[in-house]
Amino acid sequence: MRNLQLSLNQTQKIRLQTALEKLESLSSKSNSNSCVTVADSIPIYEDGILKGHGTSDRKGELVATVCGVVERINKLIYVRTLRSRYKPETGDIVIGRVIEDYDHTMVFQIYFMDLAVSVEAKASFLRKKTHMCTHTAKENLCSSFKIELIAPPLTGAVHQSLRRRTAVDELNMRSIFTENDLVCAEVRSSQNDGSLQLQARSQKYGKLEKGQLLMIDPYLVKRRKQHFHHLEQYGIDLILGCNGFVWVGEHVEARDTIVVNDSEQLAKKSGGTSMDLDEQVENHTPPETRQNICRIANAIRVLSALGFNVILEVIMETVKLSNTMNLDIHEMLGSEFYVLVAEKEAERRSSLSQKEKVILACNLRTKF
């Protein structure tokens, strides 16, 4: 429960407290003893365990080095932190921002904070079966992995012909991405030396436009089969990046950036000099779509501030709740709605608790 910029009145406080206590009681059955703080010892039930993230050895005893939840996968024991930077896994969908673009090198930011750990991807001659341009990691600046970005397919022709990477490709790359652009990609593999490859397998990956980016704590986004959601009734694309970057934007049918660029250029040419302000307005997102984008974005804001998992069903339920209450979109960020969402979530989880293991972050306890 962090960053809750709320002032609650007495009844709201009590209601929120009850809801949170209910949530806690639901979760404590499953993992009350697996929450650790720094320097707590982690019990070992078998020999030959593997020490993962957030653990270290102290006089033969396994201790936590971060606060979080102990996870055991076969012999691997690691501590999943609630508030730390994203740790990539193969197959993760991530959203990154190009923060630097110089000298054949692109630097991507895929972390929560600005000026976060950035990654250099250098243009190289690597070729993959279906991917033309490959950017190999040259050097990683901070953490212990490298990132390789395999570019989204450029054009159909290039896509099929496996020709050698040339300066022209580099220029193409440059024409697609400029600094600060948002790019969606998939983690292809992370290798032994800690290096990591990003790839854009199909046209749904690539540059993101016409929408807003929300940055939430990565632990709130659970890894699932589907991270791309096309909400047809709203005409919206929702991408839940595993790195905590969430994209809510207008639905785009094809993400072939070259084509988009071309059509934009064409539009500019045809518009010519006579393009005035009124015409620009026509390029804007339609008002209904924008309302939906904002409503969904605010639902995610509320959920992440409360420390609830951001999954599609919960988001849609929150949106529905706000709709049935006839709330204005900006009123969703008021105290009353937070309390309501917490109560609703408590209800939802208690009804689900039989079927589903509920994992509630222990940060719920810290503040209240």
Add this chain to the structure above:
Amino acid sequence: MVGLSEGEKEFIKGGIAQDLRSDGRKRHTYRPFYVETGVIPQANGSARVRLGATDVIASVKAELGKPSSLQPDKGKVAIFVDCSPTAAPMFEGRGGEDLSAELSGALQRCLLGSKSGAGAGIDLSSLVVVEGKVCWDLYIDGLVVSADGNILDALGAAIKAALSNTGIPRVNVAAGAANDDQPEVDISDEEFLQFDTSGVPVIVTLTKVGKHYIVDATSEEESQMSSAVSISINRQGHICGMTKRGGSGLDPSVILDMVSVANFVSRQLFDKLDSEISAAEADEDES
């Protein structure tokens, strides 16, 4: 400061043009804001104002001093603002000084009126203890703890709240001192005088993005602004001060238009602020 891609910039600008901003607000809606008073018990008065993710603290300290020879019948007020590096690593060391100086200057212009003290939101003559000899010096300090746009309005609101929270000790002047001497004073520990803060203005900053202007811009929206005008307005709807920031020029008619919008917005802000302040003070009394 995170950069924004062209698509996001367009989205923000489009939202402002369509009167529906990224967080669902209209152009003239404020983010939810909260006031907490008495956060610094060592000060005579203090308040913390949170406006979205922007978080500021203002404190008022009163010290006895001597009035200046030009205005023997008035006390002195000084405003200083400090940007804590906790708000952004960029404020580390001397990095926050430019912004601090800009904010202090703007607040002084908006709240303190002219050099002579005429037209100040705070009644300076109420600060005098013995004319020409002893007066209260008010030191108003602002601290930016967390910054997400619209710091000036938040500071203005925090200062207003801190002033209404301020109690100045009653001073008893020893009678019968010779005229030339500095009179002996006795500061009471128990009796405090409250300020009349009804004259203290609020500050409304209108940020111009594209053709339109918005109130309470977030830092993302501020990055897209062409210029911003901060107008301080009192209860009566009179303008107490005005500051323009940002590079591009403004058409005079636009400024007049902005003033009338600010006037309208300020009335809502006054009501909201007053109710928040009284709620905060009730809270403080309880605890």
Add this chain to the structure above:
Amino acid sequence: MEYVSPEGLRLDGRRPMEMRQLRAEIGVVAKADGSAMFEMGNTKVIAAVYGPREVQNRSQQITDQALVRCEYSMANFSTGDRMRKPKGDRRSTEISLVIRQTMEACILTNLMPRSQIDIFVQVLQADGGTRSACINAATLALADAGIPMRDIVTSCSAGYLNSTPLLDLNYVEDSAGGPDVTVGILPTLDKVTLLQVGFHLYSMWLQRTEC
């Protein structure tokens, strides 16, 4: 002056070995990676942690460990009498250094090579023991940021007045001029990471403090 009454009570009514009331809250600064507010009685500090992130000044980069930086600043209104020169005096530089060294000792810096961790500590109210409060706040903020550490550092000050050892001095006791120590302890590892002694101490005693 009498700092301990014959009944064994201090000026603020505490027993000699009693600490002031503690209050802590995490996540107080929205944009920081980790942040915490820590109160010891009237002393109130905020700590914010940014990082681990790319080293800003490349020449300071360390290839095998993280660079830890710290800045301590006091708000103008934090002291009883208003401060006039808030930034960059020798005392703040010294305290920044003390905090940095204490935190460096407990952060597992070797896990984050070529990165930088910034710790910013802001004193809102000073009533004795700011050093300790800052260290406690900084630890909480680091833990909140999910930065791997050996242990949680806890810190407290103690003094010796009227031939009585006193725990957790407030401003009046601190400025009384008696001997004082500030201790930082890693409680689980049972190690002292910070020890500052002012004035003579005739007999050494260390007061264990566990927050």
